Amino acid sequence: xKLLRNYINKIKPNFEKGGKFExxxxxxxxxxxxxxxxxxxxISKGAHIRDTMDMKRSMIVVFIALIPSLLFGMxxxxxxxxxxxxxxxxxxxxxxxxxxxxxxxxxxxxxxxxGIEIFFAQKRRHEVNEGYFVSGFxxxxxxxxxxxxxxxxxxxxxxxxxxxxVFGGTGMNILNPALTVRAFxxxxxxxxxSGDSVWIxxxxxxxxxxxxxxxxxxxxxxxAAGNIGNMPSKLDxxxxxxxxxxxxxxxxxxxxxxxxxxxxxxxxxxxxxxxIGGGLIMGLVLNLFAANPYMELPAWEHMLLGGFAFGAVxxxxxxxxxxxxxxxxxxxxxxxxxxxxxxRVLNPAYPEGVMLAILLMNVFAPLIDHYVVGANIKRRxxxxxxKS
Amino acid sequence: xxxxxxxxxxxxxxxxxxxxxxxxxxxxLYALKPTDFPGLTPKLAVKVDHEVKAxxxxxxxxxxxxxxxxxxxxxxxxAVNRGERRKILEVVIQPDGKNSAIVFKKGxxxxxxxxxxxxxxxxxxxxxxxxxxxFNVIANPEDKPKAIFISGFDSSPLAPDYNFILKxxxxxxxxxxxxxxxLTIGKIHIGVKAGTFNESVFSSLMNIEVTxxxxxxxxxxxxxxxxxxxxxxKGEVVWVVxxxxxxxxxxxxxxxxxxxxxxxxxxGSEIKNPQYYKIAIGASVKCMIEGNIKRGNLRFISGNxxxxxxxxxxxxxxxxxxxxxxxxxxxxxEFFGWAMPRLKKFSTSRxxxxxxxxxxxxxxxxxxxxxxxxxxxxxxxEKVLPMDIYPVHLLKAIFIEDIDLMENLGIxxxxxxxxxxxxxxxxxxxxxxxxxxxxxxxxxxxxx
Numbered sequence: 001x002k003l004l005r006n007y008i009n010k011i012k013p014n015f016e017k018g019g020k021f022e023x024x025x026x027x028x029x030x031x032x033x034x035x036x037x038x039x040x041x042x043i044s045k046g047a048h049i050r051d052t053m054d055m056k057r058s059m060i061v062v063f064i065a066l067i068p069s070l071l072f073g074m075x076x077x078x079x080x081x082x083x084x085x086x087x088x089x090x091x092x093x094x095x096x097x098x099x100x101x102x103x104x105x106x107x108x109x110x111x112x113x114x115g116i117e118i119f120f121a122q123k124r125r126h127e128v129n130e131g132y133f134v135s136g137f138x139x140x141x142x143x144x145x146x147x148x149x150x151x152x153x154x155x156x157x158x159x160x161x162x163x164x165x166v167f168g169g170t171g172m173n174i175l176n177p178a179l180t181v182r183a184f185x186x187x188x189x190x191x192x193x194s195g196d197s198v199w200i201x202x203x204x205x206x207x208x209x210x211x212x213x214x215x216x217x218x219x220x221x222x223x224a225a226g227n228i229g230n231m232p233s234k235l236d237x238x239x240x241x242x243x244x245x246x247x248x249x250x251x252x253x254x255x256x257x258x259x260x261x262x263x264x265x266x267x268x269x270x271x272x273x274x275x276i277g278g279g280l281i282m283g284l285v286l287n288l289f290a291a292n293p294y295m296e297l298p299a300w301e302h303m304l305l306g307g308f309a310f311g312a313v314x315x316x317x318x319x320x321x322x323x324x325x326x327x328x329x330x331x332x333x334x335x336x337x338x339x340x341x342x343x344r345v346l347n348p349a350y351p352e353g354v355m356l357a358i359l360l361m362n363v364f365a366p367l368i369d370h371y372v373v374g375a376n377i378k379r380r381x382x383x384x385x386x387k388s
Numbered sequence: 389x390x391x392x393x394x395x396x397x398x399x400x401x402x403x404x405x406x407x408x409x410x411x412x413x414x415x416x417l418y419a420l421k422p423t424d425f426p427g428l429t430p431k432l433a434v435k436v437d438h439e440v441k442a443x444x445x446x447x448x449x450x451x452x453x454x455x456x457x458x459x460x461x462x463x464x465x466x467a468v469n470r471g472e473r474r475k476i477l478e479v480v481i482q483p484d485g486k487n488s489a490i491v492f493k494k495g496x497x498x499x500x501x502x503x504x505x506x507x508x509x510x511x512x513x514x515x516x517x518x519x520x521x522x523f524n525v526i527a528n529p530e531d532k533p534k535a536i537f538i539s540g541f542d543s544s545p546l547a548p549d550y551n552f553i554l555k556x557x558x559x560x561x562x563x564x565x566x567x568x569x570x571l572t573i574g575k576i577h578i579g580v581k582a583g584t585f586n587e588s589v590f591s592s593l594m595n596i597e598v599t600x601x602x603x604x605x606x607x608x609x610x611x612x613x614x615x616x617x618x619x620x621x622k623g624e625v626v627w628v629v630x631x632x633x634x635x636x637x638x639x640x641x642x643x644x645x646x647x648x649x650x651x652x653x654x655x656g657s658e659i660k661n662p663q664y665y666k667i668a669i670g671a672s673v674k675c676m677i678e679g680n681i682k683r684g685n686l687r688f689i690s691g692n693x694x695x696x697x698x699x700x701x702x703x704x705x706x707x708x709x710x711x712x713x714x715x716x717x718x719x720x721x722e723f724f725g726w727a728m729p730r731l732k733k734f735s736t737s738r739x740x741x742x743x744x745x746x747x748x749x750x751x752x753x754x755x756x757x758x759x760x761x762x763x764x765x766x767x768x769x770e771k772v773l774p775m776d777i778y779p780v781h782l783l784k785a786i787f788i789e790d791i792d793l794m795e796n797l798g799i800x801x802x803x804x805x806x807x808x809x810x811x812x813x814x815x816x817x818x819x820x821x822x823x824x825x826x827x828x829x830x831x832x833x834x835x836x
Contacts, residue, residue: 001723033759037725041687041718041754044698046804046821047811048689048715049399053737054758056726058765058815061739127759171762171816264739268767324766324780373781377796384621 065257074098086211105140131170138178141247271333278337393603443490458513460648494644517633522800535574543608546655564638694808718755772809786827
């Protein structure tokens with residue numbers, strides 16, 4: 001270890017101001033701080049000791065929380081591929097196939113996104129922020145597996161530059177970067193993204209023939225079409241053995257992640273709980289009207305469908321784009337849940353409402369905070385009036 | 389009345405002081421540091437080689453010349469140490485051992501007028517012990533505060549036990565309280581730890597209003613106590629004094645001379661024998677630490693680990709401090725530190741394991757444990773700030789220098805020490821206390 005440290009110390013001056021490789025300063029710094037916690041000490045006045053928690057630690061926890069969803073997603077991609085083409089496959093064949101399908105998505109997401117992050121960090125003379133390590137991991141999990149890599153690359157460029165860097169980088173963005181990627185894909189390439197084939201690896205390719213009777217429709221699409229009877233069993237939906245985006249299908253895997261996030265306090269349980277509450281209440285309200293089969297769907301089944309669970313645990317809880325006040329988190333989560341189910345059931349053009357609900361509430365989060373903080377200000381002013 | 393504080397954090401550190409008191413030989417240098425007084429523009433009253441007595445002015449406030457800072461001992465001015473742009477850092481005194489002191493008027497504060505009391509405090513150099521909220525600066529002698537608050541316990545890490553320090557001085561404490569009573573139009577409030585009042589040194593005091601506080605640090609911070617008892621609104625002023633400084637004020641009125649005696653705890657993981665020392669205001673820490681520290685690269689702090697000031701190995705105890713803490717410096721690289729279990733380090737995060745060891749005392753070093761980032765994680769500060777204030781929004785108001793917003797978000801109610809835990813827990817490693825001070829400076833500039 002000492003050898004590595006000495007080597008880093010030796011090459012470090014080249015990357016500092018005036019060095020040969022100054023333009024790679026941010027890259028070098030990112031690698032150095034990844035390997036070693038910097039030797040920076042606290043300033044001479046103030047808190048002399050600091051908690052061992054830092055941004056890298058918070059992000060690695062989210063990363064770990066996402067791994068069950070990723071691993072299950074890889075298996076599920078292979079499972080549906082072989083099912084669609086009528087081939088028998090072992091567990092490892094399925095997993096291997098999915099792994100090879102998802103890996104390129106991950107690589108493109110990271111290479112393109114991190115490239116842009118590092119470029120901006122260098123320009124701004126900032127350290128590279130860890131935020132994208134999570135965003136880059138989330139992106140492959142929430143896009144359809146057959147998204148062409150060039151499309152994904154363009155979407156990442158759009159989301160990172162216009163969704164994040166123009167606002168000042170991590171911590172300043174208004175919209176969740178990963179969801180911005182997904183929204184961009186669905187609105188920029190509706191021809192490719194609509195329909196049932198994009199969820200099953202290989203179905204979009206011309207000349208590939210699926211076996212008779214296989215549709216590839218997600219349970220959400222079936223429900224939206226009113227074919228409640230065609231929906232898979234609740235157990236399958238809970239375990240995630242259904243077509244869908246890579247990481248969103250298994251509620252079980254997402255729950256494991258949720259436990260990790262809530263236990264470590266890194267994901268806000270208030271947002272998760274209130275979003276589920278909002279979704280359930282909206283589902284019950286729709287049950288009251290029950291004008292079509294979809295509106296009759298029991299409220300709790302909505303939690304198993306589409307991206308609701310994944311959105312509630314990993315997307316709505318993004319601390320930068322959610323509300324920042326504790327009271328605000330209750331309101332934000334609740335409204336996101338309500339809107340997600342409302343859009344999902346009543347909007348005929350688009351089967352999934354979670355993405356749009358979260359993005360919409362991202363935009364409204366500062367407004368909610370404004371009123372929560374405003375109440376604090378009013379309390380303070382009232383105190384003066386009571387006295388005088 | 390008992391106020392239950394729920395939010396906050398007790399950081400359990402190694403090196404708790406034992407309840408033993410030693411009086412070391414005081415032969416080293418003394419110094420008064422203008423940097424102990426935020427916002428002060430000092431003007432020297434002495435030059436190098438001047439002879440001074442205990443109570444002779446060393447410097448004064450350029451904009452309020454009546455506020456004087458006086459020598460704690462008699463001797464000779466041996467140095468005026470300056471920093472960048474000739475800023476005065478220390479006025480150093482070599483004691484002559486004669487203990488000659490300027491004689492001030494003495495008397496029962498009840499027989500003195502408010503003006504006479506203020507005059508005496510200003511002349512003797514004890515006035516700076518009285519600080520005001522808002523902004524935690526030296527009080528303005530022309531103000532009439534709505535109340536004076538004294539926190540009777542210190543809840544910060546490795547803090548001294550005031551009951552142990554003050555038990556010999558109950559009479560002086562009462563005189564000091566009587567002095568302060570003449571200065572306010574309201575009451576003298578003392579905050580004590582819940583359930584300890586009857587055994588405490590404060591139980592026999594007259595003319596005080598007692599409030600009990602339970603819960604973790606910062607329950608002992610006077611700012612937190614004010615917030616829960618009688619919060620400061622715009623235009624209002626509250627004064628605060630440390631209990632040991634009340635004793636020093638009391639002694640002045642009893643004896644007519646400045647008695648610089650001060651009990652200080654020496655604590656921290658790098659001290660061999662952490663305990664209490666009877667020294668004097670402005671004394672060098674040398675007499676306490678010689679032969680009493682472990683090897684290694686150490687940080688010496690006048691004050692506690694959350695709010696103190698770094699000093700050198702031969703540095704001086706700060707004007708307001710009753711504690712010196714010595715901890716290891718953390719200027720080393722830790723291989724994959726952020727990914728490690730770090731079983732020996734303290735964290736509020738459950739992604740580490742210190743929550744599994746509720747009784748363990750930890751060694752903390754000065755490493756920042758990460759890089760500075762923009763605000764990302766939310767809700768962290770709120771867990772350790774027991775006040776009805778939105779801390780991050782307040783800091784952001786300071787960033788954008790919006791005076792109205794700072795006012796609306798409660799800048800009058802808070803001092804740096806109240807948000808010190810926010811700085812400790814911050815994942816983004818924000819320098820919370822220095823940002824707050826920038827906000828205070830801005831407010832003072834705006835309103836004069």
